[in-house]
Amino acid sequence: MAKLYSKKPxxxxxxxxxxxxxxxxxxxxxxxxxxxxxxGTFESIAN
Amino acid sequence: xxxxxxxxxxxVKDYIAGDENSLSILxxxxxxxxxxxxxxxxxxxxIADDIFQDTFIKVIKTLKSNSYNEEGKFLxxxxxxxxxxxxxxxxxxxxxxxxxxxxxxxIFSIMTDNSPNIENRIITEQVESDLQRIIGELPxxxxxxxxxxxxxxxxxxxIADLTGVSINTALGRMRYxxxxxxxxxxxxxxxLTN
Numbered sequence: 001m002a003k004l005y006s007k008k009p010x011x012x013x014x015x016x017x018x019x020x021x022x023x024x025x026x027x028x029x030x031x032x033x034x035x036x037x038x039x040g041t042f043e044s045i046a047n
Numbered sequence: 048x049x050x051x052x053x054x055x056x057x058x059v060k061d062y063i064a065g066d067e068n069s070l071s072i073l074x075x076x077x078x079x080x081x082x083x084x085x086x087x088x089x090x091x092x093x094i095a096d097d098i099f100q101d102t103f104i105k106v107i108k109t110l111k112s113n114s115y116n117e118e119g120k121f122l123x124x125x126x127x128x129x130x131x132x133x134x135x136x137x138x139x140x141x142x143x144x145x146x147x148x149x150x151x152x153x154i155f156s157i158m159t160d161n162s163p164n165i166e167n168r169i170i171t172e173q174v175e176s177d178l179q180r181i182i183g184e185l186p187x188x189x190x191x192x193x194x195x196x197x198x199x200x201x202x203x204x205x206i207a208d209l210t211g212v213s214i215n216t217a218l219g220r221m222r223y224x225x226x227x228x229x230x231x232x233x234x235x236x237x238x239l240t241n
Contacts, residue, residue, distance in 0.1 A: 017082045017099045022074060025103045029070050034111040041112055 055121035063110050074103065077122055081129055088133045091147065098136060102129040174239050181231050189224035192217050 028045075035042045055073065062069035081102065086095040105128050109115050115124075148154045163171065182190060191210060195201045203221070207214045232239060 015083045015086050015095075016078055017096050021096050021100050022078070025074065025100060025107070026067070026071055028104065029107045029111075030067050032107060032111060034108065036112060043108070 059110065059115065059121055063113065063115070070107070073121065077125065080122065081125055084126060085129050085133060089136060094136065098129060098132045101132050105132075177237055178239060181228055181237070184231060185224055185227055189220045189227065192220040193224040193228075196221055 031046045033044045033046065035044070053072070055076075058069040058073050062073070078099075082095060082099050085098045085102075086092065089095050089098065102125060106125055146152075146154055146157065182193060185193065188210075192206055195206045195209065196203070201209070203214050203217050207217045210217065212220075231237075
């Protein structure tokens with residue numbers, strides 16, 4: 001009976017983000033430069 | 048050869064020092080847990096991907112700006128960021144819900160075309176022209192107040208000022224205009240609905 005009331009888990013095991021998402025993040029990380037100065041923090045993205 | 052697992056704290060330190068490969072190891076190590084956690088809440092792969100991406104953009108920015116101060120607790124910290132982004136997503140979605148077509152749910156069950164069809168348009172035009180004709184039959188003072196109130200959306204104060212009478216007189220003219228309209232409609236058995 002208990003099974004009837006239990007919720008089916010929505011997350012399938014070993015779900016992974018898309019390869020494109022990971023690639024984007026790694027490229028974004030490589031391109032991002034953050035410089036801290038007295039006036040504030042500056043971000044720049046190298047193309 | 049023994050497989051040495053580099054601790055998260057060391058990878059974080061290396062990444063802050065400029066080793067981009069450390070981030071790749073961190074993402075690969077924790078992607079399943081983080082993505083699974085996000086997906087279990089949002090139950091949509093694309094949204095889960097977006098939140099996963101936003102989570103790591105925050106992680107990258109925080110680490111690169113040397114603002115990270117939770118050594119040794121990398122995963123709980125990332126999970127907290129994703130949790131906050133999930134909350135933001137639901138808050139945004141409450142204001143502007145997004146529906147997606149699935150096997151059990153058709154978008155057309157909540158979408159309707161409210162624009163009138165040809166028949167309804169013809170009926171509406173007929174009703175409007177009938178009404179215009181009846182209004183045309185009203186005495187001029189009543190007609191004037193009714194048109195200003197209904198078609199020009201003026202207040203009774205404005206109508207009173209424009210017609211040079213008191214507000215009570217304008218109200219009285221409107222009342223008589225409506226009474227007379229009802230009388231004509233009933234007498235001629237005109238149907239003014241669609």
